[in-house]
Amino acid sequence: MRKTDFKQQREQLVERELRLLGVRDDSVLQAMRMVPREEFVSEETREFAYRNVPLPISSGQTISQPYIVAVMAEALELEPEDRVLEIGAGSGYAAAVLSRLAAEVYTVERHEELAKTAEQRLKNLEYRNVHVLHADGTRGWPEQAPFDAIVVAAGSPGVPAPLLQQLRIGGRLVIPVGEQQDSQKLIRVIRREEDDFEYEEMGAVRFVPLVGEAGWQEEGDLKRPSISPKGPTRRPGIPEMIRDSAELITSIKDHDFGPLLERIGDARLVLIGEATHGTSEFYRFRAEITKALIEQKDFQFVAVEADWPDAYRIHDFVTHKLRDEPRYWEAFARFPTWMWRNQEVLDFIHWLRDFNLEHRQPNQRVGFYGLDLYSLFTSIDAVLNYLDGVDPETAKLARNRYGCLTPWETDPASYGRAVLSGRYRSCETHVTQMLREMLERRAEDAVVNGEELFNAQLNAQLAADAEHYYRIMYYGSDESWNHRDTHMFDTLEKLLDRYREGSKAVLWEHNSHLGNAAATHFGKHGQLNVGQLCREKYGTEMYAIGQGTDHGTVAAASNWDGPMEVKDVRPSHPESYEHLMHLSEMEAFLLPLTKSNNPQLTTALAARRLERAIGVIYRPETERQSHYFDASLPHQFDEWIWFDKTSAVQPLSTKELSDHEPPHPFAVLDR
Ligand code: SAH
Numbered sequence: 001m002r003k004t005d006f007k008q009q010r011e012q013l014v015e016r017e018l019r020l021l022g023v024r025d026d027s028v029l030q031a032m033r034m035v036p037r038e039e040f041v042s043e044e045t046r047e048f049a050y051r052n053v054p055l056p057i058s059s060g061q062t063i064s065q066p067y068i069v070a071v072m073a074e075a076l077e078l079e080p081e082d083r084v085l086e087i088g089a090g091s092g093y094a095a096a097v098l099s100r101l102a103a104e105v106y107t108v109e110r111h112e113e114l115a116k117t118a119e120q121r122l123k124n125l126e127y128r129n130v131h132v133l134h135a136d137g138t139r140g141w142p143e144q145a146p147f148d149a150i151v152v153a154a155g156s157p158g159v160p161a162p163l164l165q166q167l168r169i170g171g172r173l174v175i176p177v178g179e180q181q182d183s184q185k186l187i188r189v190i191r192r193e194e195d196d197f198e199y200e201e202m203g204a205v206r207f208v209p210l211v212g213e214a215g216w217q218e219e220g221d222l223k224r225p226s227i228s229p230k231g232p233t234r235r236p237g238i239p240e241m242i243r244d245s246a247e248l249i250t251s252i253k254d255h256d257f258g259p260l261l262e263r264i265g266d267a268r269l270v271l272i273g274e275a276t277h278g279t280s281e282f283y284r285f286r287a288e289i290t291k292a293l294i295e296q297k298d299f300q301f302v303a304v305e306a307d308w309p310d311a312y313r314i315h316d317f318v319t320h321k322l323r324d325e326p327r328y329w330e331a332f333a334r335f336p337t338w339m340w341r342n343q344e345v346l347d348f349i350h351w352l353r354d355f356n357l358e359h360r361q362p363n364q365r366v367g368f369y370g371l372d373l374y375s376l377f378t379s380i381d382a383v384l385n386y387l388d389g390v391d392p393e394t395a396k397l398a399r400n401r402y403g404c405l406t407p408w409e410t411d412p413a414s415y416g417r418a419v420l421s422g423r424y425r426s427c428e429t430h431v432t433q434m435l436r437e438m439l440e441r442r443a444e445d446a447v448v449n450g451e452e453l454f455n456a457q458l459n460a461q462l463a464a465d466a467e468h469y470y471r472i473m474y475y476g477s478d479e480s481w482n483h484r485d486t487h488m489f490d491t492l493e494k495l496l497d498r499y500r501e502g503s504k505a506v507l508w509e510h511n512s513h514l515g516n517a518a519a520t521h522f523g524k525h526g527q528l529n530v531g532q533l534c535r536e537k538y539g540t541e542m543y544a545i546g547q548g549t550d551h552g553t554v555a556a557a558s559n560w561d562g563p564m565e566v567k568d569v570r571p572s573h574p575e576s577y578e579h580l581m582h583l584s585e586m587e588a589f590l591l592p593l594t595k596s597n598n599p600q601l602t603t604a605l606a607a608r609r610l611e612r613a614i615g616v617i618y619r620p621e622t623e624r625q626s627h628y629f630d631a632s633l634p635h636q637f638d639e640w641i642w643f644d645k646t647s648a649v650q651p652l653s654t655k656e657l658s659d660h661e662p663p664h665p666f667a668v669l670d671r
Contacts, residue, residue: 006038009050013066016574017052020583021237022604023070027078031100032070037063039125040093059111061208063091064153067237068205070097075174075188075202076149078102085144085166087137087210088153092118095130098151105130106144108137110212138214140166147171155184155207160214167191176207181216239583241601246589246642252284257292263595263639268496268504269534269542270299273511273637276569276614277336278555280650281588281643282547283344289545290506291351294366295359300499301367302352303492305509306332306340308462309378311370312455318352319365336616338555338564338651346652369495371488371509371530376405376412376466379459383438386456394437401430405467416470426471431464454498458491478526485513489533507534511546511636512613519635520611531636546637548612550582552646556618566648570620576610577633581642588643593634602634609633 014033023029038049040063045055054062082102086095089109099105109115115134122130133141138160145166152175159175167173171191178184186202209216249255264270270293274282293299304311310331316322326349332340356365380402387395404427408415418424438460441453465487473480496503507514517529534542551571555564572578596602610628619626
């Protein structure tokens with residue numbers, strides 16, 4: 001293997017393993033990047049030099065696992081001027097790493113042959129600040145004492161007293177201690193005062209025994225394997241903790257939602273996000289959770305990231321006001337069609353319709369609504385239709401006012417641009433006047449037709465918000481994003497008000513709308529979202545769930561307005577949350593975060609990492625820039641659902657409308 005290959009492997013070891021397993025100290029990571037581990041192992045094991053495992057060296061000893069070397073070095077909290085003592089030089093590798101972090105390294109080895117080889121090797125590689133001594137290290141190195149830090153690379157029955165004595169005040173000693181010869185706990189001792197030693201436990205490890213006066217006896221039954229020597233194993237990393245805390249999903253259809261419903265408790269709002277707009281597993285599992293919430297917790301409506309007028313047709317269908325099949329509608333027939341027109345959604349709609357017929361009185365049927373604001377002209381049509389029926393005079397006036405926007409019907413985005421450039425007057429007053437008019441209608445029409453009035457009012461609100469949206473779209477994405485998410489939240493609030501006291505709703509939107517924006521890169525830059533607004537208002541009365549995946553296929557377009565494609569999802573980025581989930585080696589699971597049985601895991605996951613978001617557009621070529629952002633998962637969501645390998649939703653064949661296309665901001669993140 002060429003030198004450059006090793007260099008690359010070393011880089012990968014640092015980036016893909018050490019960092020992910022939780023090594024945070026940049027100087028330690030940098031030292032690990034600099035020392036060529038391949039030079040410290042035997043010819044036969046050289047090709048495994050950058051596996052994160054201990055490897056056999058001569059005399060029945062081992063070179064430690066890189067992760068353990070890094071963890072111990074990190075725990076020593078070295079300063080560049082420090083003098084360090086290591087017990088158990090072995091190959092000399094750890095000493096070389098330490099030599100990049102401290103001024104002088106003194107290392108003691110009891111096997112003469114190992115000590116000699118290590119000394120020669122370090123000399124050849126020009127590690128001039130490492131000094132090797134062949135001796136029993138349990139006595140320390142009194143001539144060079146005191147030390148700022150001491151590290152013991154072999155398992156001891158207790159902390160040898162000479163080492164404590166040779167530690168400077170303020171110094172750190174890291175040592176594996178265990179009553180059994182083949183398992184220990186890593187202990188850190190800090191000498192606070194002359195006689196004041198502070199002890200701290202760091203996790204389970206496995207080292208070869210420390211043999212010597214203040215360690216294990218040489219004679220007796222030292223079970224020291226000679227062929228495959230036991231080396232230190234790592235303490236449980238995040239993937240292991242995930243494995244221990246996760247609740248397995250073995251079947252989407254038959255999952256037992258008891259524990260999840262318990263965690264959700266009395267929450268009035270359950271937000272179920274998704275990392276893509278085209279993954280079948282997300283849609284199906286979300287539907288199953290929703291069914292359980294409706295059946296067992298009396299949730300009253302589902303509100304989704306879709307246009308109000310289109311979703312309203314579904315509402316009418318599931319509450320038995322419409323007869324014709326959603327499959328044949330023109331609703332959701334515009335880009336991105338597959339997002340709602342798919343088999344997964346249709347199955348849920350049918351379930352909901354049947355459920356409503358069997359289990360709910362006509363006035364208590366579970367509803368289905370859209371919260372989004374892209375339907376400027378369909379909403380205007382809905383208002384006009386309503387007025388035609390109840391008040392033809394006002395309908396005429398409304399046609400006049402909304403007429404201001406008519407020239408832009410095929411391209412509302414250019415309306416915004418035209419207003420901004422001063423070439424066209426703004427229609428703001430027209431739409432807000434209409435909204436006021438509609439809101440005042442309450443008294444007159446509500447008696448006759450409460451539900452239809454509500455629908456028309458929401459459409460008038462939508463027309464006003466959408467007009468505003470198109471006008472500010474050009475000022476920058478944050479402002480229009482915030483306007484859109486605020487509109488979605490306000491619509492949700494109107495719905496909650498409309499249902500009876502303490503009403504309960506399930507939300508279906510992209511993770512990036514439902515995970516608290518304050519815990520993400522976007523929040524830092526001034527963006528808010530539905531999840532954050534819900535959190536601020538409802539606190540623990542809401543429960544936010546995110547869903548993610550590692551690889552598989554997804555339904556998405558390459559460009560705005562482009563055809564749906566089934567695209568391969570790239571395996572997740574090594575620095576992402578997704579990669580940690582993937583490393584847990586479980587196919588599908590629920591992972592409670594705020595209600596985890598392991599607070600240590602939640603803390604470990606809180607440090608910001610990358611998270612992937614695939615919208616209606618997916619560009620794997622520029623994935624890192626377009627689809628990853630950084631976030632703190634446990635602050636975004638209460639719970640995380642994982643499907644390691646996923647597949648694209650099944651789109652329904654649809655009669656495409658040649659209509660205009662509204663822009664959809666959830667395209668790519670660097671929009
Ligand atoms: N740090 C080494 C790995 C150490 S393995 C590396 O990076 O390669 C543990 C080493 O401790 C073995 O080489 C073993 O021979 C040595 N050892 C065990 N007891 C010892 C003692 N009392 N004094 C010095 N070295 C000892």
